[in-house]
Amino acid sequence: MRFAWLPTLAIVLLSTTQVVLAHDGPDPLARWRFDSESIVPQSDKAISLRARRGPDGTIVGKHQILGKKYDETLYFAGGESGVLLAENHKDAQKYLPTEHMTVSLVASIDQPQKWGGLIGVVQDNGKNESGWVVGYNEEVFTFALRGTEGTDRLTYLAGKTKYEKGKLYHVVATYDGKLMQLFVNGKLDAESNAQAGPIYYPEQTPFVLGAFCDSDEVNGHKGRIREIVLYDLAAKPAWVAHDFEHNANLTSLPAEEVQEPLDFVMKPYLQFGTQTSMTVMWRTNRPGSATLYYGETDECPQKIEVADAKEIHEIKIEGLEPETQYFYRTETRLKPEDEPLSSEVATFQTAVKRDTPFAFAVISDTQGNPKVSGTVGDYAWAQRPSFLLHAGDLVSTGKNESHWTQHFFPSMNPLMRHVPTFPVLGNHEQDAKFYYDYFSLPAPEYYYQFRFGNSDFFMIDSNRNVGPDSEQYKWLEKALSESDATWKFVCHHHPPYSSDENDYGNLWKTNKSTRGDLDARQLVPLYEKYNVDIVWNGHIHSYERTWPVRENKAVVAGAPVYMIVGGGGGNLETPGPVRPFFMNTVRRGHHYVMVRINGTKLEFQAYDIENRLFDEMVISKKTVSDN
Structure with missing residues (x-):
């Protein structure tokens, strides 16, 4: 069944009222009006969006009702805002289209983003692509869908009409089992026949409004939404044009800049x-x-x-x-x-004097997991460190603003509001402008030095060139040679030594592995020449502590120790099947570490996600003892 009969019906009913037209078509699967009548408090904290038809949802994040009665819209403030209809789309399966579909909506966009969503049931993680979503990118509206008989990836339709920020648009997306179409303000904007067959749904993913959301990403909508209607039929162009006529008064309004309360x-x-x-x-x-x-x-x-x-x-x-x-x-x-x-x-x-004991926390790879990063951050704060050292990959995607504003900073604020954070760039930061905007570091910021107590810290960007002819190598050699600190520490993201199973060669298929990042290993001669005590790294999402290493051999004392502390939140990784010469301790699991310094004595302890001690070490400038 299609919407083919609707244009004829519209012609027959031209002399009747619009109310009759609105009620005389096929019943939708679901319909939501984003107005004051539809918003109902569930409890002191939860707010519900009541559906005209279909499933109710829970409104998440900051929002406000705008406009006068009958013209009201709901404004979403971005971040992790939106409406959650079902954490698992299968819980709302009877409201979802299976073979054919139409989405009709009226919305505005105040903040362009690469992956914007207005309604969707989608999974878009690498090769795991399925479901559908109607949304937008940095310039135009989009419609993505995968069918069971089409390509094995989502097909993303991108329209031609560039939206104006703050202006309401009527958007319709249709799929008839063979053809995907995207309409903007009543006119066809894009189409594709790359997909076919029934809609290919994910095994599990949320069903949401006002967000692009899958199992590992939430990009909340910033802008207004007036209405969303979902059908299990594919509308024809004439029906879309007629549907647009009902909303033309809204889309003809000038762009509106929403003034949010200061927050x-x-x-x-x-x-x-x-x-x-x-x-x-x-x-x-x-x-x-x-x-x-x-x-x-x-x-x-x-x-x-x-x-x-x-x-x-x-x-x-x-x-x-x-x-x-x-x-x-x-x-x-x-x-x-x-x-x-x-x-x-x-x-x-403020920082302590040279002869005063102090302690600091080290965390890395907090990326995309605010629950874990917040937990380890809270545990670290409970031990009252003097500062936080972060070995990179603070976020999952450095160019995605919400990963900074919704993931990293909120989860780490209980710690960072009390102690300063000294970070280095990881590969996931993508050298993004947000890193430089949100951290205040000495120029050029991607490498720098700081002194705390009797210790010097040298912070390096291992995403850039660190070879002997590089700017960073020359700077580091000069800075190390001039340091008179009792303790010397270096921090960069990529580890010179690692026993990881597959980052440097798949050790489950071959015995060939570089056992660490070869670019970063170019810095090792400097660490040995200038008596660096510990090198802090991330990148590998596990914990590893080496023996002291000199000239590519494990020694008892008097050489740098290399530590991977990549357990701040990223998906966990596993060591390879055999033990390399440099390995002292390795552990799979989220974690943080504490370092305590008193004169010539250093105490080190590592804690898991349950705040249980699992590794410790004591270094003296005269002796080294492992417990």
Whole structure:
């Protein structure tokens, strides 16, 4: 059955009212109006979107009703916002099309993104592609679908009509078992016959509105949605044109810039602390003037004001006393007379003097798993480190803004609001601008040095060239040669030594493996020449500690120890089947580590996701003992 009869019906009923037309067609599988009548509180925290037909959903994230009655729309604020209809689409299976489908919707886009979604039941992970989604990319509307008899991947239709931010559009996507079509404002915008047969659904994936969401990604919609209707029939172009007529008054309205209430995108956190300074950063959803209050009591009697209106706020406090506890809070205003957006009062301590003991946490590869990264971050904060060292892959996709604002910073804020974070770039950061915007580091930022207590830390970008003729190699050699620190540490993402099963050669199919990153291994002679104590790495999502290694041999003492601490959240990896010469301890599992330094003594401990100790080491400048 098709919508072929609808154009004829429309002609017959031209003399009747629009209400009759609206009710005289086929019943949809589901229909949602995004207005005040449809939004019902479920509890103190949960809010429901009641369907006109089909499944109700739970509204997630920040949202607001806009417009007057009969013209209301629901505005979603992006991030991880949207409407969850079913965590597993099979729980709402009777409302999903099987062989043919039509989606009709009215929506606006305020924030273009590579993978934007308005309604979907989709899985798009590498070769695992199935389901369907109607959404948009950075410029146009899109419709993706996979059939059982078409290609073995999703076919993504991208329209030709470039949308204007903030403007409402009528979008229709259809599939009749042979042909996919995408219409924008009543006109055909794209089509494809690459797919055929019934819709090929995933084994398990969420059913959502107002988001692109699969098993490992949530890209919430930022913009308005007026209505979404889902049919199990394929509409003809004449029906689409007629459906557009009912919404033409909305699509003819000028673009509307939605003014969200001032709020935090990222709450205040600390950067690059020294003995006499600390930098505080935060981001708001609208540009505003900023004031940082601080002092030695929670009244925070001193202040620094920045009048320039910005979204990303960065204020450096100078003239502080070494190893001293301070309090701070922030205020942001759109206008001087407005009520400020205020943060909670938090604390920090300036860096210690050379002869004072201190401790720090090391975490890596927090990417795309805020539940795990938040857990290990909270455990680390409970041990009161002086700072956090992060060995890269902070996020899954560095060029995806939501991975910073929704994954990394919210999960790590309980730790980062109290202690400064010193990161290096991983490959997943993609050298994205967000990294440089959200961290305040010495130029050129992708490599730098800092001193804490009696220790020097040398931070390297192992995604760039690190060979003997490279800028980083020459800088590192000079910096190491000039260091008079008791302890010398280096941090970069890729490990010179690793027993991983397949990153450097598949050890389940051959005995050939480089046993680590050969580019990063070019730095090893510098570590041995200038007596580096520990090299911190990530990239491999497991834990590994080597014996001291010199000239490619394990020694008892007096050589660098290499540690992979990639258990901050990424999908776990496994060591190979045999034990290489450098391996001391290896462990599969999420984790974090703590390092404690008192003069010439270093204590190291590693903790799992249950906060249980699983490895420890003590190094003295005279002896080394493993427990």
